[in-house]
Amino acid sequence: MKVIFTISLIILFLVGNNTYAQKRKFRPLIGTQHEKNSDVYGLSLGFYPTQSNYKNLNRTYGVRLEIFPLSFLYFLASKVPEIQEVNHKIYGINLSTGTFQGIDIYGISTTLFMNNIKHSNGISLAGLTNSIEKGNGIMIAFGGNGIKKGNGIMISGPYGGYSENFNGIQISFENYSTKINGIQIGLFNKTKNLKGIQIGLWNKNKKRTLPFINWNF
Structure with missing residues (x-):
């Protein structure tokens, strides 16, 4: 009886997976991100952000x-996106005027205005700001960076660099982090929990406040 029950479960599992797989759409060479459950091998086109x-x-x-x-309006968003679900995964290159949706990127993402995405693994380049929930790699923004959790290198412009939990190097005019393991380099550096070194005109952590150089290990 147990054997029959186990076999029945396996059959139901396989049928369910097969049914799900059949719903996916294969799009060679070119497709759009607005078609549901599609796999595009080549060029994927998007014209507006889609909901998670x-x-x-x-x-x-x-x-x-x-x-x-309307990508230039993305600056009205919060420092770190509140995106619940991922609805697009990119293995390669993302080129956009502005990205604002539940996206995982494995490769390079470059945008004219803002990257406001779920996960970035690789290189993120933004003309205005990077706003990423979890980033691993290099994050460069001519305006500023806002990372909830990250590992690697953050390089920000006059808007500054913000992170909640970061491991690596944070470089900007002004750096703020709730927790950082690594190095902060900027005119002004501030963190609540530091394991590393701060280099700048004014540096503050939970242990002390000093000009030029500060530390905590």
Whole structure:
């Protein structure tokens, strides 16, 4: 009886997986990010941000190109995105005027205005700001960076660099982190929990406040 029950469960599992797999759409060479549950091998086109939906997952293997005329308004968003679900995974290159949705990127993401995404693994370049929930790699923004949790190198412009939990090097005019293991380099550096070194005009951590150089180990 147990054997029959086990076999029945396996059959149901396989049938369910097969049914799910059949719902996915294969798109060679070119496709859009607005088609549900599609795998694009080549060029994926986007024209506006899509809502996060755990029932819908698009994947791009190659280049995702997004052109959205209102991308310049993304600066109104919070420092770190409140994105609940991932609905697009990119393995390759993301080129956009501005990215603002539940996206995982494995590769390079470059945007004219803002990267406001779930996860970044690789290199993120932004003309204005990077706003990333979890980033691993190099994050460069001519405006500023806001990272909830990250590992690697953050290089920010006059808007400053913000992180809640970061391991690596944080470089900016002004750096703020709740917790950092590594190095902060800037005119002003502040963190509540530091394991490393601060180099700048004014440096503050939970142990002390000093000009030029500060530390805690």
